[in-house]
Amino acid sequence: DSGVTQTPKHLITATGQRVTLRCSPRSGDLSVYWYQQSLDQGLQFLIQYYNGEERAKGNILERFSAQQFPDLHSELNLSSLELGDSALYFCASSGRTVNSPLHFGNGTRLTVT
Amino acid sequence: GQNIDQPTEMTATEGAIVQINCTYQTSGFNGLFWYQQHAGEAPTFLSYNVLDGLEEKGRFSSFLSRSKGYSYLLLKELQMKDSASYLCAVRGSRGNEKLTFGTGTRLTIIP
Numbered sequence: 281d282s283g284v285t286q287t288p289k290h291l292i293t294a295t296g297q298r299v300t301l302r303c304s305p306r307s308g309d310l311s312v313y314w315y316q317q318s319l320d321q322g323l324q325f326l327i328q329y330y331n332g333e334e335r336a337k338g339n340i341l342e343r344f345s346a347q348q349f350p351d352l353h354s355e356l357n358l359s360s361l362e363l364g365d366s367a368l369y370f371c372a373s374s375g376r377t378v379n380s381p382l383h384f385g386n387g388t389r390l391t392v393t
Numbered sequence: 394g395q396n397i398d399q400p401t402e403m404t405a406t407e408g409a410i411v412q413i414n415c416t417y418q419t420s421g422f423n424g425l426f427w428y429q430q431h432a433g434e435a436p437t438f439l440s441y442n443v444l445d446g447l448e449e450k451g452r453f454s455s456f457l458s459r460s461k462g463y464s465y466l467l468l469k470e471l472q473m474k475d476s477a478s479y480l481c482a483v484r485g486s487r488g489n490e491k492l493t494f495g496t497g498t499r500l501t502i503i504p
């Protein structure tokens with residue numbers, strides 16, 4: 281158990297809809313990262329938050345947005361969903377030192393029909 | 394930017410040793426990480442290298458050469474449960490702590 285909690289585990293929705301994915305980081309971790317993993321593809325970095333502030337942005341679509349709340353949990357909002365958005369979405373958290381690895385949650389499997 | 398290359402697939406025999414290579418090109422470097430990922434599951438952390446040399450952790454070892462932009466993960470005494478994808482990831486310079494992942498090497502262990 282990594283200590284990172286993601287909900288829901290599975291999400292099935294229709295094209296055009298909007299969903300929210302939730303993540304609680306490990307106790308004490310201030311950084312939260314969101315990654316997307318499509319079938320048979322690598323982990324694509326979406327966005328990072330550190331203590332409530334956006335820290336880095338990757339290839340995140342304009343239809344996607346995220347935030348980190350004062351209690352450090354984070355939400356990833358996906359809107360106007362398309363079939364190609366079907367993927368595993370992982371949240372990860374890390375400690376403050378440069379050698380701190382990312383610890384991943386179990387992911388949310390999103391299926392857009 | 395960062396570019397990371399790994400072989401797509403490898404096969405090895407139970408009880409044997411396998412080496413998975415990773416080459417990278419990066420504009421900033423603050424360490425290289427190896428992760429294991431079973432299909433449909435979360436990646437789990439295996440090892441971290443920031444200085445040149447070998448880091449050993451049980452059956453797994455990882456090597457780094459910063460001048461060559463090269464790393465490898467060595468798995469010994471292979472077990473069937475080691476069948477998984479192995480992901481190489483590079484951390485950027487300070488202020489850019491995200492990990493950039495390679496596409497992973499799918500390792501299949503055969504009896």
